[in-house]
Amino acid sequence: MHRECFGRTNRAGAGVALAMLWVASSAAAEEANLLTDPKVMMDTMWTLVAAMLVFFMNLGFALVESGLCRAKNAVNILAKNFIVFGVSSLAFLAVGWGLMFGNGTAFFGTEGLFFLSGPDNSPATGEAYQGAYQAISWATVPLLAKFFFQLVFAGTAATIVSGAVAERIKFLSFVAFSFVMVALLYPVTGHWIWGGGWLANYGMWDFAGSTVVHSVGGWAALAGVLLLGPRLGKYGRDGRVHPIPGHNMTSATIGVFVLWLGWFGFNPGSTMALDPKAISHIAVTTNTAAAAASMSALVTAIVLLGKPDLSMILNGCLAGLVAITAPCAWVSVGSSLIIGVIAGILVVVSVLAFDRWGIDDPVGALSVHLVCGVFGTLAVGLFADASAAPVTGPANGLFYGGGFSQLSAQFVGVIAVGAYTLGVSLAAWAVIRAVMGLRVPDYEEIEGLDLAEHGISAYPDFQLTNVGAGLLTGGGGPRGGSAQPAWAAKPATAQGT
Amino acid sequence: MHRECFGRTNRAGAGVALAMLWVASSAAAEEANLLTDPKVMMDTMWTLVAAMLVFFMNLGFALVESGLCRAKNAVNILAKNFIVFGVSSLAFLAVGWGLMFGNGTAFFGTEGLFFLSGPDNSPATGEAYQGAYQAISWATVPLLAKFFFQLVFAGTAATIVSGAVAERIKFLSFVAFSFVMVALLYPVTGHWIWGGGWLANYGMWDFAGSTVVHSVGGWAALAGVLLLGPRLGKYGRDGRVHPIPGHNMTSATIGVFVLWLGWFGFNPGSTMALDPKAISHIAVTTNTAAAAASMSALVTAIVLLGKPDLSMILNGCLAGLVAITAPCAWVSVGSSLIIGVIAGILVVVSVLAFDRWGIDDPVGALSVHLVCGVFGTLAVGLFADASAAPVTGPANGLFYGGGFSQLSAQFVGVIAVGAYTLGVSLAAWAVIRAVMGLRVPDYEEIEGLDLAEHGISAYPDFQLTNVGAGLLTGGGGPRGGSAQPAWAAKPATAQGT
Amino acid sequence: MHRECFGRTNRAGAGVALAMLWVASSAAAEEANLLTDPKVMMDTMWTLVAAMLVFFMNLGFALVESGLCRAKNAVNILAKNFIVFGVSSLAFLAVGWGLMFGNGTAFFGTEGLFFLSGPDNSPATGEAYQGAYQAISWATVPLLAKFFFQLVFAGTAATIVSGAVAERIKFLSFVAFSFVMVALLYPVTGHWIWGGGWLANYGMWDFAGSTVVHSVGGWAALAGVLLLGPRLGKYGRDGRVHPIPGHNMTSATIGVFVLWLGWFGFNPGSTMALDPKAISHIAVTTNTAAAAASMSALVTAIVLLGKPDLSMILNGCLAGLVAITAPCAWVSVGSSLIIGVIAGILVVVSVLAFDRWGIDDPVGALSVHLVCGVFGTLAVGLFADASAAPVTGPANGLFYGGGFSQLSAQFVGVIAVGAYTLGVSLAAWAVIRAVMGLRVPDYEEIEGLDLAEHGISAYPDFQLTNVGAGLLTGGGGPRGGSAQPAWAAKPATAQGT
Amino acid sequence: MKKIEAIIKPFKLDEVKEALAREGVQGMTVSEVKGFGRQKGHTEVYRSAEYVVDFLPKIKIEVLVSDDKAAACARLIENTAKTGRIGDGKIFVLPVDEVVRIRTGERGADAI
Amino acid sequence: MKKIEAIIKPFKLDEVKEALAREGVQGMTVSEVKGFGRQKGHTEVYRSAEYVVDFLPKIKIEVLVSDDKAAACARLIENTAKTGRIGDGKIFVLPVDEVVRIRTGERGADAI
Amino acid sequence: MKKIEAIIKPFKLDEVKEALAREGVQGMTVSEVKGFGRQKGHTEVYRSAEYVVDFLPKIKIEVLVSDDKAAACARLIENTAKTGRIGDGKIFVLPVDEVVRIRTGERGADAI
Ligand SMILES: Nc1ncnc2c1ncn2[C@@H]1O[C@H](COP(=O)(O)OP(=O)(O)O)[C@@H](O)[C@H]1O
């Protein structure tokens, strides 16, 4: 605002801030004082900067997902990944936030449900807090900083779905599901774990969201993939897997670097407080797991296939990041290394397994977010070590003398969240299929969704090649449900090209 | 610097900082004390981090603009968008800063004009401030932090021009205009509004620069477009519009995500102070407007054309961001949603209108920055609401019981800035045209500016397609001024390919 | 972690922080107090945010390097630049950190060598510090924040090598060298200068690493290039230079913007402390040098070749950034401008010279990091000016009345680091060559490393052109060592395509 | 010898290739082309303006065969590439004077 | 029947296409080629070193016409594609033995 | 006149071009094609699954020459493009009825 009024505010503000510091520890400090409290100031900045980094992960997802799909669908995927954050922003504002953090039952929030309308005197905390969002009253930042930080997390969960259902889903059907996801699915399980709900009380812990964000995104994606069926040409008539290479490994690599960066907001930022020891610790565990997982995925790929497969290195890195997300604050750097190594192996094996099972996930979203999200959540119950942790948290894990108690709490969380999310997602996808259809017609899929749905090509000046580019004859494949008849069955529609 | 001297400084510094806190509220605090004042430290960090994000917007503009133009001109656009920040940095250092923030008249600064040479005891503020840059003395950060933050804003204004004049302007002519823009155009109107000039006194308010930055960039671009005329092939002999698709929607999408991220520096950073409530509020209004505008542009595109047009979703998002830039700190989250919705509609309609009027703006810069910059500035007079605003500012807007007074002040600002910038820009472009020419010869435009001006292709390993890629026969078009004769008129030059 | 336990911590923490501020200046402050000391909090945040920006430079390098190489090698380069940070993370954790910052001799650290295992009571500083990493005890941040910051620097040094050896080196040989580089090469010279070693004591100064990071990367790269020889086709049978254009100038431009952004972490972050004046100053000197160098490279390119060569503008910008890295905190803004101008000229001339000398560096890494790293280090001895510097540092430079003393210390540093790094790198490369080979077979190089080494194309949907794309017949060239026989000499292998 | 050139829909390439290979055709050369014909192009939308793209992507197959096999081969391509929808493409048969296999220097039918 | 192949400058494609369509030619096939000829290539600059690119982008048009229309069609292309500047390209007329329309199985002139 | 079409390995293009130019051939037209033949494709790996790419990149050269030069020219290409390894490619010689140089309207041998 660059103007004298602000000068006034600031000059006054600075004076107040400094003069008041030594009396500000009174529990009755008014909001005005809190807002010039260095801790509130610093926590707010940290929270917002972290939120910006997490926001930026939308770019990462957009690039990983479009890069690992074909050029003829690039606009569609970019459009989906772009608009999904718009949808999430509005849905979370409208109702998601209230469901997740509003005071209420053990299952969802009921106070201050819509449009942040509940009373709230943040950044007051503890006894001093009065308002509708008690569960997140521990964070010493203004309400809108909390909201913004939680919003970008919700957006992440929604964007995960996009990659798994890519190259065959209708654009508007995806938009509809995203709204449901952020308005009704994500906030409910979120409430259970982060909103003071029953899983939190049960003793399940998830620092930055291996379950709350990643596996929820993964379960919702799995439901979509099951109803959609595989892409045309992914499985030959004999059921053999035909890999469909992505169109742009540069995009995919940019995407993963951006996600890695974003994760430095995602994990260390989940303190929502500038706790020097905690955020330094989490930055290092996060980075170590990512590095270790990249390396172990590389080695696994070389062992299994003899080639240093870039797509697997990239997925490996993401796998490590997802896996360390739940335990990042409660495990030692050494444990983070081990967690990373396991995640990197897990993701390679699991990509192969999903492919074999006929579950066609173009970008590996299920292997990364679902499988490693589950693994990371369980890892809390295995590796948690209070002596290494910079913040208090779960009981020690199995490997640190804690026995099975924490592990079983984690396990309950995994199962409960999985059952709810998979079930409701299946229902939501099914309703959307009934109302507006889920999958584009076969000839649109062959021609590419960009031309068919958007009337545009991503790269109109470039000669795209049709020779050996996955326009395969074999349709259907092993899972062939009603949604994907072999194209040959309806030649009347095959006029596209 | 990693060395013991610094250790010394710090150790001493830390001691001083802590011991002094309770006496530091004295207005006579020396600079040494100020520099260890937590508020100054935090404000400086916030300002610098925000400035870095705004700097990064240069990448966003480079990608949006090159992505929405043709592959044969990609190097040219990237080079323009890259060098423009170099030019801006030097021009703003040389004279722009002084003109904008130097003490002086109501129309421009006169003290400390060149190379930051004026005296200045920042971060001293208020009474304590002594120096040549009184207008920005409210910010509690060192002079060079102020300079860096303002520099990246100046660079933004200059880079806006690049997209609108793309695909036909001479590289060096653009460089020359950019220098003029940052040295003489932007700082003058900037002085009026942010430098304590006549518009500030008149009561016009622009928080982060819908007018100061965006519409100024837009007016300067409009002047360039008017003198340049449309690209060859944009209008058929019959005057019909021939869309010329951009070459890389991946680039364009990356660009908009980067800009959206950058805007979290642009708007919340314009506090230049770590005010927890204000920056949280602004982050949310900014994000909400962007999300709402993306959605409303999507819907508008579907209604008008039946297709979810990615280029319009992207422009819609930018439109929302530009529109919320002026009012972001003084309107409620709900109002920001409405402002976004309107901006998203406005940008689609306005792209269609400019195209119809024969004003060829390859990337939609005029629709985004000029139209929505004006709208955002007026929105202050419509939606400003002191009860919702975290910082003091303008009078309440029309919709909040403030009547027309604030709106009319905003209106005067829009008109004054528009008249000055358009007039002087036209003159500057005209002089450049006379001295060094403005537009490349037709055969260079047909061949592409990359080969002609830079002797290089952006993608030499890729087969670019000439079939249906806008190498159209019809030249001229409805606005056909002297600068764009139909190529057929001079076959002697059409030897390029 | 989003849960009540954290709320407790924070509430307590906040109270403690505020109440304790005025007594916290006691030298005996316990760690608990230090961690709620605003200065420690702010310094930690600044250090971590800067480290994240430096981390992001990995993306910048990946894009600059892959963009300036051919499409057929893009996957290989992206994979190298991605995995190199994984390798660096593990190598620096395993032993690099200990060697560099562990207490020990003047030549390398010996205490707390492996896996950060030394005792350390950071953020205690000065007298209060007790631990194995005395040399970096001046930084008022927790140990893991120091580690993370230093790690991303180590990663930068390693990634520099990648570009120079691109398009012909075996993937796993590069991985092996990277490990050696970060485990044994970089930390040793780093110890000399930043770890309290002999060069530090000798009075050599390098603020953010023109020598410690950039020229070390450059020397290691030079060693690799010497042993590898030029790419096939780079030099004709007559020894004439055949330029091999990069495949994606969009990538290269994104890369440089990302690096420029990252440098705002690299240089200002090297304070590892939120010193308002210093970081503002360094941000501006850094930016000014980059801008000036971009411009001077542009002008030099136009003078020498008549064309505004984008690849040279980009290299110019990086040259300016590398050159200002050592002196950024100790020179005036004016000097930074001059340093930038010189670096921009230097890089153009030096690219031409390396090409002429038969040293084939596909991306200009030697010109940027080695030449300008050396220049920047010497620039400290020329331009250092205590009166302009926001922090204490070296003696005044030659141009500021300091005579030759600082310059000669810098010179000794350059020579010593160069001799050690070049020597040991040559040995390391030679061992790797003997054990696993260094260069891919000629037919793999002709076919492209992506297919040969990774079994994948970066852009499978795009038609890549083989016409005029550097698949030249002439092999060998002037430096033709044993590693690059003309392909014609072994037709038996030329079966690739 | 004859050269058969066939312009087909891109997604038919694999089927045609396999059919030819089954019939003993050992080699062929394929390229990307754009076709203009009775099948009208599609409408695209860019920044809210519509335009027609006249040229559609097609694949061109070139096969050298001996005179006696030409008719059968053309027939095979015809049957395999046919969908019955507009735009299926064309087959041309051209006379060839000479064929050389570069590797061996073989000429005529041996070189195919 | 004849096959007319024309190598033209890329920016002439639309004009040629429209001229042919006006004359009743209902289909054609187009592809990207690179031409080497009297028109010399251009000089490019990369990282301060110059080099010559010999091959220039051209468009190749292939049109099947009946024998009687071949000459007129070639003439039409010639006139439309001509700029009079070096590099305008070439037209070749080749004999064709047989033509098949895949969709209908029509042969000969009917298939064009 | 004859039209010589040669399918060669991409990295042989420069050599062939220079050889032809030395022999006085003043123009040629080149395009990217994919070849399927005795030389088998390579195996690629994507997300840990292998697949075979059948089509290999090749370059197609088209040169118009007068009847008397056709044999020599084909021979020259053959010799230059030969590596002796599988996949070296093929040369086809086709009859041509007419050639036109668009720029000048020259016809026949003059137009080449
Ligand atoms: N006269 C022609 N000369 C060359 N190619 C042609 C000709 N007519 C059609 N083609 C090619 O055949 C394709 C299909 O032709 P079209 O007229 O669309 O459908 P159909 O062959 O089913 O009647 C066109 O896209 C074009 O590539």
Ligand SMILES: Nc1ncnc2c1ncn2[C@@H]1O[C@H](COP(=O)(O)OP(=O)(O)O)[C@@H](O)[C@H]1O
């Ligand atoms: N002998 C030839 N064989 C095949 N194509 C040729 C031949 N000569 C020229 N061309 C093609 O025609 C194009 C134009 O030829 P060029 O000699 O440059 O100009 P012009 O035809 O005006 O004399 C070349 O780029 C090439 O594609």
Ligand SMILES: Nc1ncnc2c1ncn2[C@@H]1O[C@H](COP(=O)(O)OP(=O)(O)O)[C@@H](O)[C@H]1O
């Ligand atoms: N019958 C054919 N018709 C058209 N092109 C062919 C034919 N046979 C081979 N080719 C082309 O020649 C190339 C080389 O043929 P290939 O059989 O692999 O090796 P070689 O010619 O050494 O026996 C193929 O990739 C293909 O492009």
